[in-house]
Amino acid sequence: MPAYNEEENIKTVIEEWHPIVEKIGVNSKLIIVNDGSKDKTYQVANSLIEKYNRLIVLNKENSGHGPTCLYAYKFALAEGADYIFQTDSDGQTLPQDFWKFWESRHHYNLIIGSRNKREDGLSRVFVTKSLKIILFIIFGTYIQDANTPYRLMKRETLEVLIEKIPSDFFLANVLLSVLARKEKEKVHWIPITFRPRQGGTNSINIKRIIKIGFQAVREFKTLSKHGRDSVNGKNNSLARKI
Numbered sequence: 001m002p003a004y005n006e007e008e009n010i011k012t013v014i015e016e017w018h019p020i021v022e023k024i025g026v027n028s029k030l031i032i033v034n035d036g037s038k039d040k041t042y043q044v045a046n047s048l049i050e051k052y053n054r055l056i057v058l059n060k061e062n063s064g065h066g067p068t069c070l071y072a073y074k075f076a077l078a079e080g081a082d083y084i085f086q087t088d089s090d091g092q093t094l095p096q097d098f099w100k101f102w103e104s105r106h107h108y109n110l111i112i113g114s115r116n117k118r119e120d121g122l123s124r125v126f127v128t129k130s131l132k133i134i135l136f137i138i139f140g141t142y143i144q145d146a147n148t149p150y151r152l153m154k155r156e157t158l159e160v161l162i163e164k165i166p167s168d169f170f171l172a173n174v175l176l177s178v179l180a181r182k183e184k185e186k187v188h189w190i191p192i193t194f195r196p197r198q199g200g201t202n203s204i205n206i207k208r209i210i211k212i213g214f215q216a217v218r219e220f221k222t223l224s225k226h227g228r229d230s231v232n233g234k235n236n237s238l239a240r241k242i
Contacts, residue, residue, distance in 0.1 A: 001032050002068035003089040007039040013089050014045065018052045020095045024102070029079070030055050032089065033072045036062025066172030070165060077159050084158055086173070088149040097192045101152040109157040109185040112177060113150030113192035131174065139178050144189045146177040157185055 001017075003010055014030065021030045034042040034057065045057045060071060069086060076084045083105060087093045093113070101111045135143050151173065161179045165172055180187050 001030075001087060001089040002035055002065055002072060003032050003037065003041050003045065004035040004062070004065070004068075005037045005039050006041045006089045007037070007044055009091045010041050010045050010089055011048065013091050014048055014052060014055060016091075016095050017087075018054060020098055021054045028054060029081075031058065031072060031076065032056070033058045033060065033068050033075075035060060035064070035068040063168070064170050066170040067168055070162065070167055070169075070172050073158060073162055077155065077162075082155050083152060084155065085152045086149060087151075092195045093150050094193045094195070097150070097190075098152075100190050101150075104188065104190070105152060105154070107186070108188040109154045110177075110180045110187045111152045112145060112187065112189050113148040113194075114145045114189040115148055115194040116191050135174070135178060139182070141178060141181045143174075143177050143181065146174045147171060148192070149173070150192050161185075 001013070006013070010032070014032070018030055021028045030052070032045045032055070034045065042057065042059050045055075049055050049057060058072075058075065060068070063071075072086070073084060085098070085101070097113070101113075104111055131146060132143060135141065135146055157180065158176075161176055161183070164179055165175050169175055177187070
């Protein structure tokens with residue numbers, strides 16, 4: 001879970017998700033990555049480590065949601081995770097929805113939540129629908145819900161795709177979804193409940209959404225036009241396909 005200014009939510013979110021992690025297996029961990037929060041998110045999360053023995057709290061400078069997800073994915077891979085699950089720390093997603101994903105893990109390489117009924121405002125619904133159209137126009141592929149913060153990934157799939165994503169890419173999960181489809185990975189969507197933010201203030205307002213939208217279109221077009229090389233600057237067939 002990436003976390004930015006989630007002081008009001010982080011304790012409840014950890015309390016809700018830690019039992020899920022315990023049931024998965026003895027080596028499973030709940031990893032919170034504090035993205036340079038300006039409030040006490042890190043302090044609150046870190047204070048719970050003794051109570052919750054599967055909890056790991058990482059702290060880093062602020063870089064945004066996408067780069068923080070990539071940071072967390074790379075940490076999980078380095079720790080030897082077989083499956084990596086990502087969700088956000090604002091309390092909008094439900095832990096009980098996880099088991100539908102876990103039960104399907106042997107059949108798909110990437111399982112993404114589909115927010116068919118969103119309770120977080122019409123502006124967010126508009127953004128999701130617009131993003132779907134933009135991705136189809138630029139990449140020629142249909143993505144049911146590209147940016148859902150609720151996804152279960154096999155190690156083998158993630159460690160290949162993540163090398164093709166620039167480390168500073170803001171919409172990293174979106175690009176991950178696109179790459180998975182382009183590579184013909186076994187991708188599956190499962191409907192999830194998506195609640196309103198449970199506490200605190202959303203750092204993404206309409207003005208910033210529009211700004212991010214234009215930035216994302218430019219980045220997507222650059223990837224599509226020039227066939228973005230991997231992070232290491234090497235040519236790859238997937239980049240040429242895009």
